[in-house]
Amino acid sequence: MPPSNAILTVTLNAALDVTYQVPNVRPHHSNRVVAVTTRAGGKGLNVARVAARLGRPAVATGLIGGSTGAALRRELTESRPTRLLDALQTIGAETRRTVAVVDPVAADTTVFNEPGPTVAPGEWADFQAHFGRLLADCGAVVLSGSVPPGLPLDAYAALTAQARAAGRPVLLDTSAPWLLPGLAAGPDVVKPNADELREATGLTDPLDAARALLALGAGAVVASLGPGGLLAVTPHGSWRAVPPEPLTGNPTGAGDSAAAALALGLLDGSPWPGHLAQAVALSAATVRSPLAGDYDEATYRALLPHVRVTRL
């Protein structure tokens, strides 16, 4: 039986993303919040939402707990696109929140990220067993974001090894403390941004840094360079993929949309230039959407034919 064509996304440090609308924020004072919105958050949930909106079945797993975890699950149930399956696992500790203070007058956002819940050793073992069962029905795996306290630093190496043993390709999108230990297990693609690339390697040139990660075990490196598009270094060649013009808007989730496109490329085994172009267009279309885990359909369609992909 061939593997399913579903994407399995993992969000170990899920969060309830809270947005405060505060016109004319006054630092060092009391500020009245005029509107509060909450959304199930964490990079893997954004990837799953975007994959589902692209028409692919997506299974979202990870860890949630406490009343904040329950609120996260409720929001996901109420808002989720069809084709997104909630396979989040419950832990004892309370899910964290993030608070984004959006000032619509200054057109600016400041984000505060709470530390994650502490996961118990037995909960991690339970999660690995749960992940193993989910692998059977999924075609590719995306591991996203930070690792909460209580889990081993090489948690992503363990999940990557499990997925590869099951024959499933893995995209790993995390920052330096968890990226480096994860590389040892040979994820098919890693997707650092410019800061993460520099922090993980100490190298300032993105091409040098990407080659260094390849040497450490990554199957391919796709670096997101913000408005500069993507840089891909793979065993089949290296490319730059650049949007026709820089777009302004809300960059939150742009990298997660790129990860969704790249994971679908892994799943389909399509050639790199095509799915790099999709990743750039989707990422830019996400900047034009007010919500992470969503994208502006018209922008996506308009940009896709105009992304420039250059072989290096």
Place this chain on the structure above:
Amino acid sequence: MPPSNAILTVTLNAALDVTYQVPNVRPHHSNRVVAVTTRAGGKGLNVARVAARLGRPAVATGLIGGSTGAALRRELTESRPTRLLDALQTIGAETRRTVAVVDPVAADTTVFNEPGPTVAPGEWADFQAHFGRLLADCGAVVLSGSVPPGLPLDAYAALTAQARAAGRPVLLDTSAPWLLPGLAAGPDVVKPNADELREATGLTDPLDAARALLALGAGAVVASLGPGGLLAVTPHGSWRAVPPEPLTGNPTGAGDSAAAALALGLLDGSPWPGHLAQAVALSAATVRSPLAGDYDEATYRALLPHVRVTRL
């Protein structure tokens, strides 16, 4: 049977006060929160905590709801001093949160206040009945803070009238939108700060403004002027009470501590100069405590004999 000597505090718009420790806050960026603490909040709860710490029985009532309300009640149960009775009433809507971002490096705090829950008409009627029952066993009433959506603007006038009909003196500590309608019912003392005084009257001179509130129905006006101490305008005379030196620290809750001291003065019927001095010393001792609803005992004892009370 004489009335009990307990203080009854009312917090209609209670909040779960969340504090984020964020060294070197970077506006317009993502910030890592290094520690999260939560505390049952709202001005009336601070008053009740301080009264209880001063050795007086205090009954805290008000409205809480949802999982945030449950978290508030849990924190109050775990932290409350002896002599504080939880008489909060449950509503359907979710209690609000406040988020204080404390930067220990810059020694500065920015606060974000969520809007309150919407209270249903039946819940307000239930609360008034509950308040009526609590009045029987209390000697004085403190009405503090904002009024949540769904309640009439003159909610404090209704509670003041109820308390006065039961023969209980009332201290009202709220800002302009609820202070002005509340005056009509003749609260014994109102305790605006300098901003509230100006907003309620349009007058910039605190003495003129306090006299205007007296004319509108207040039995006495005690204005808190921050480091400048208190200004009291009463039918028995007017006083300024000033701390011996300005103290630096966390001003949150300083006004609530002053309200607690003034309410105890109302209860005991003690002369104004004495309880104004207590209010100033307690307020200053609260600035030296890291928590609202608490005060530094040594500072309180040291300052009390040195507060200057001047008859105007």
